[in-house]
Amino acid sequence: MSTVKGARARARTEITAAIKDEARRQLAKEGAAKLSLRAVARELGMVSSALYRYFPSRDDLLTALIIDAYDSLGAAAESAQEEVAVAEPLARWTAVCEAVRGWALAHPHEYALIYGSPVPGYTAPQTTVPAAARVGLVLIGIVRDAHEHGGLTVPPLPAELLGEAERMTAELAPGLPPEVGAALVAAWAQLYGLVGFELFGQFNRVVEDREPFFRHAVVRLAHGVGLRPGLPGERA
Amino acid sequence: MSTVKGARARARTEITAAIKDEARRQLAKEGAAKLSLRAVARELGMVSSALYRYFPSRDDLLTALIIDAYDSLGAAAESAQEEVAVAEPLARWTAVCEAVRGWALAHPHEYALIYGSPVPGYTAPQTTVPAAARVGLVLIGIVRDAHEHGGLTVPPLPAELLGEAERMTAELAPGLPPEVGAALVAAWAQLYGLVGFELFGQFNRVVEDREPFFRHAVVRLAHGVGLRPGLPGERA
DNA sequence: CGGGTTGGGAGAGCAGTGCTCTCGTTCGAG
DNA sequence: CTCGAACGAGAGCACTGCTCTCCCAACCCG
Structure with a gap:
């Protein structure tokens, strides 16, 4: 065209x-x-x-900027992922998380625009959905690869969550065990919490040396979805 | 007075x-x-x-509202904590987390005001610090009690984070092991991520049945700081 | 009690905002 | 070549945060 x-x-x-x-x-x-x-x-x-x-309207301009920001962040996550071998899912995971953090620190206002408090009454139009999903898809892909190659270990779910976990896993990461799907969504939100706290100043006078703190937190997040340091696939 | x-x-x-x-x-x-x-x-x-x-100025009015919001949230967390016995730290932890979530859902705009994107250039005046710290102090207290009564198990820290973890733990939770201090701060940020994602609509069309999801995520957060279901103190 | 001081309300006004409407012009498809 | 659509300019409306001046009433002190 x-x-x-x-x-x-x-x-x-x-x-x-x-x-x-x-x-x-x-x-x-x-x-x-x-x-x-x-x-x-x-x-x-x-x-x-x-x-x-x-x-x-002004809101439409902002919406356009929101989509661009989602795309820019998604692209950063994707290119970070591609620089690490598929056989090392934990390294991929941390690379993507650090790319997200790096992008957020480099574009604080744009990050605030997409992940900060939305204007009340403003519901993001459906147009933004595909762009917004890109980071999530990257994380899902990493975990899926690890699952297919090595297997993941995640503690079982409580009965009250099983049905919902199966539903959401089937919808956005079919093939993964429901424990992993639920853990993945939680990890995604928690990643956002870590980045947001640093970006919005909540770590001021609390965490000074942020990079190692973030790196470690993100590794533990990976553990939470079942990614373990050694044996990712042995045979890629 | x-x-x-x-x-x-x-x-x-x-x-x-x-x-x-x-x-x-x-x-x-x-x-x-x-x-x-x-x-x-x-x-x-x-x-x-x-x-x-x-x-x-308008900003001063907003600052006053911010302090009130922090205090209201802190009070909610404190009263939730007091309703559970000291000997059950995990139950205390989840009660406080659920109180935070409940407060956020009941006061979305006020939550956005304190934990959402800050106005650029606006640095929260020192006046807000004590009010802002209340929720954090509650969480620290729970973990400290558990540590003194039962002991906590948290994986060791990487070398690169040890110094910073010792520093921040000494400053805001003296007496706790540095692994626990670092895990605590991370858990705090991650809790905020979970609440924020739900509140700001990021879970729309992803997580439908939010309460069990949140409950489970929060229990796993507690595990991350070393709180384990059984044996909290045996002898309170 | 009386006078000066001061806290606080009323109003006009400034510079800025998002958004609408009208009026010419200019481009380009039929 | 013509006519409609796209487009830019300008004026204008209702609103915002904030300032300044004026004036009255409450307060404190002698």
């Missing part, structure tokens, strides 16, 4: 991109709360009302 | 409280972003400029 297109359509995509770029710049500098449509327009040399030809 | 006070001082504290109450109402209904000084003043039948006699 993306045929030659007339000058008008070309201009439209270019201007749309320019608006998003400028908005992202303001977002990175001042945060979502201070992102002003008028300021973006001003910086681009256009008048504020013209901007509404491209984004029907 | 708090002597009879003249009518003027009395009115001041009353009006200050009324402003906070109305602000809290708006916060609960619409969220922090839409909390408007003018709307608060309007609702109270005063003019907006009068409100600045009580709070020098």
Whole structure:
């Protein structure tokens, strides 16, 4: 697709991109709360009302930025994963987690935009779902590989959780044991807790040397989903 | 303190409280972003400029609400703890975690205010620190009791983390082994991750039956800091 | 009791915001 | 070539946080 297109359509995509770029710049500098449509327009040399030809509202602009942020984070996670051999699932796991943390520290406001407090009443449109899922899919893939090659050991579930664990595992990681699926979702949320606490200042005056702390926490998270240091597959 | 006070001082504290109450109402209904000084003043039948006699800026009002929220959450955690015997640390742990989750679900916007994305450039004033620490202190207390009565088993730390773990444990939970201190801080952040993911909608279409999921995750968190189901103290 | 001090409410006003509407212009498909 | 759609400019509305000035009433002290 993306045929030659007339000058008008070309201009439209270019201007749309320019608006998003400028908005992202303001977002990175001042945060979502201070992102002003008028300021973006001003910086681009256009008048504020013209901007509404491209984004029907401020929320729509933010939504576009959210999708981009999810994609950027997902891409970071994917490329981190690809740099470690499949046969070393624990190393893959930690690499991905550290990539997530690194991305968050490099793009704090964008991380806050996607994982921080959502605007009340604002429910993310379905458009964001695929982009948002990418990091989760990476983690699922790592654990699935480990499961197929080596086997995972996770303590059994309490009876009250069994049904729900089976349901959600079947839906998002079919083939994995339900204990692993449940542990995976929990680990995902906990990873987000670790990153968020550091990013949002909750570790100030508590944890000083964050990298080793995070590394260790993430390894223990991996243990929680059954990934163990030695014997990942022996025979890849 | 708090002597009879003249009518003027009395009115001041009353009006200050009324402003906070109305602000809290708006916060609960619409969220922090839409909390408007003018709307608060309007609702109270005063003019907006009068409100600045009580709070020098919108941020100061928000800070007051943040402290109140921390205190309310801390009180919820403390009272949940007190309802379970000291001799059952694991039950205490889960009770406190569930109290935190319950409070968060009951006061989503206030939870977002304290644990969500902070306004960029806004660093929480030192005033908030004691209130913010209460939940952490409760968790530390539970683990300390368990450690003194029964003993905890936590895997050893990697060398690179030992020094930092000793430092932070000495500072906020002296007496505990450094492995436990580090695990505790991590568990605290992870608890926040679990609650945040549920609250901010990240579990939508993923986890449906949240209570058992949370309960199980929290028990495994407790295992991570060394709390084990049986033998907590035998002899309280 | 009386006068000065001060705390606090009222109002106007400034600069900024998101968003709407109207009015020309210009591009491009039929 | 023409006519409709896309687009930019500008004015304007309702709202925001915050400041400044004015003025009254409560308070403290002699």
